[in-house]
Amino acid sequence: MKNTIVVGAGPAGILAAITAKTNNNNVLILEKNEKIGKKLYITGKGRCNITNYSPIEEFFPMINSNPKFMYSSLYNYTNMDVLKLLEDYGLKYKVERGNRVFPESDKSSDVIKTFNKILSDLNIKVILNEDIRFIEKQDNTFKVYGRANKYESDFLVIATGGISYPATGSTGDGYKFAKTFGHSIKELKPSLVPMEIKSNYLKELQGISLKNIELTVKLNNRVICKEFGELLFTHFGLSGPIVLKASNSISNIGENSIISIDLKPKLSPDTLDKRIQRDFTKYSNKNLENALGDLLIKKLIPVILNESGINPYKKVNQITKEERLRLVNTIKNLEFNLIGLRPIKEAIITKGGVSVKEINPKTMESKIIDNLYFAGEVIDVDAMTGGYNLQIAYSTGYAAGESIKEKSNEL
Ligand SMILES: Cc1cc2nc3c(=O)[nH]c(=O)nc-3n(C[C@H](O)[C@H](O)[C@H](O)COP(=O)(O)OP(=O)(O)OC[C@H]3O[C@@H](n4cnc5c(N)ncnc54)[C@H](O)[C@@H]3O)c2cc1C
Structure with a gap:
């Protein structure tokens, strides 16, 4: 049996966890907030602009930083895939002006409820109020330190988001973790501000x-x-x-x-x-x-x-x-x-982040540390408004989860 830890229960971390979970792989999500998806909750003015309904090739011109990095993961897990996942668990959606997709209820809390349902259906443990302070790797094991507790895993996904709207939990911790593993961080700037x-x-x-x-x-x-x-x-x-x-x-x-x-x-x-x-x-x-x-x-x-x-x-x-x-x-x-x-804390999205040169675009695995993955806004990719940033989070999360699933089956 293998173990995966996902740090951060935003859309990227949730998708990584859902995808990585198998009978051979236990998945644990560690989230510093008292609930999952706190930023997701405020997207689309509280209605949650789940994704965009346009054909996937139309996503690339809307991605401002490193669109080519997103080719593989976006085609491999598309807007239609995430909509099907949510629909299969009972969420109804509608498409509005600009092909923006919203839950039919206009309530982002319904999207979060649906993700919670999927996580509990798959027996994925989520530990809330767990603020991760430090991560290291020793002898092929990741050691993840919270304020009081220590966790260990074979695979690790850093899905801690950017540095904007810090009250939602995204305080830039992922950049610090990435640096301790030798990753470089592209300069952080406000985008959509x-x-x-x-x-x-x-x-x-x-x-x-x-x-x-x-x-x-x-x-x-x-x-x-x-x-x-x-x-x-x-x-x-x-x-x-x-x-x-x-x-x-x-x-x-x-x-x-x-x-x-x-x-x-x-x-x-x-x-x-x-x-x-x-x-x-x-x-x-x-x-x-x-x-x-x-x-x-x-x-x-x-x-x-x-x-x-x-x-x-x-x-x-x-x-x-x-x-x-x-x-x-x-x-x-x-x-x-x-x-x-x-200032950047008021930006919708953080421009910059973990350099894409050091991440495999097919799997989101670090090119520096085996079995270490990144997903979502922590990576140096950002897009325009309209549901594109959330889709980037799901697609990169999925890519990481899929790679972990394959590896844990092989081992
Ligand atoms: C006001 C606003 C409106 C937006 N509207 C849209 C929109 O309409 N459409 C769109 O596509 N995008 C929108 N976005 C952007 C979108 O919300 C983000 O791109 C997306 O949430 C990124 O997902 P993520 O999972 O990478 O990070 P996040 O959603 O930020 O999740 C990261 C999680 O990691 C947790 N975390 C961080 N550090 C630690 C730690 N040390 N220990 C434990 N947990 C930790 C955080 O608490 C958080 O829950 C909006 C953003 C804002 C601020």
Whole structure:
């Protein structure tokens, strides 16, 4: 009988454990939290964006770091495989915009319950509240030290996640363990992270969510990226899907770093001007501040008028053409100074991690230490939002588990 220890009960560790378990191989999961899948619980705004429904070849352009490393494991354990596993254990799912898959109930807790059911069905022991502090290998045996207890195994999977959202348990311990085994760690950086902006209007704008807008990032007058979709103003600046996505293209934020928001990207300046003229005819006797409600959400109107330098109390029928064109320009180019990205602990995903050069991409086994495996976010692979990062966790976890299963059968 062989033994496997998996450190970390996130999606990567769970998949590794489920896959490695056989009659010849006992599997034990050690998790520092009081429950499994604490980060999984908050994904997809608490609904759990389980995976993405797109064909697997469409995953690779969505992977920002080391997509080639993921070829083998993603094709070997696909989005359809994890959905089938969950479905077989009773979880119903639905596919939404952007092919994002969610549980039908919209509750991430149902996904976690399903994983718990699978683990208990397979008799996989999970020890909770066990914070692993140190790991070593002596005479082909891994010795795993918790705060009070010591465990031993023939195979070891490090599935401790990244270093973002540390309250979910991912505090970067896996990097430390990997280093003690001689692995190198690619520099850790935030990926998919909100942005800090300088603006006099932050208080007024906070909480506003805008859909179907275009965001442009300009560094030193050069357009770095454009994203279309949904954005949220927060107390420090900007968040929301397109901001997180755009954050990935940004490095070297300097004095001349600008975020420009086009509030009406589907209208050309000329069409927008005509549209405003129609509203002006309709509301000709009103103050300007009361004439833009058909076009803009209420909280934005004072900001737009202030930025355009137009008196909000001026009667619409007295607005000059020049003022109107300034209004058009502000609506299409609402600019803010970008002062920075939020810290790594607020990033959706950690960029960097255990170098893929030292991991076998087919099995996730260390090329340095036999029978040592890595799975999930601890590896230097990260992707865009949309379920891709979770799929990376399942597929790498599966690859590790499958290799351990094969080896434990051979031994
Ligand atoms: C707010 C938010 C939203 C997200 N939304 C999405 C989304 O919609 N779609 C998507 O694909 N991805 C999303 N992600 C990313 C996704 O959650 C991660 O990529 C994924 O959870 C990584 O899985 P993992 O198993 O590698 O690590 P984790 O899920 O972080 O699990 C690692 C586990 O290891 C445990 N651990 C760590 N150190 C130790 C130790 N020393 N001893 C014992 N246990 C330890 C931790 O407690 C944790 O339970 C989101 C992330 C965040 C923060």
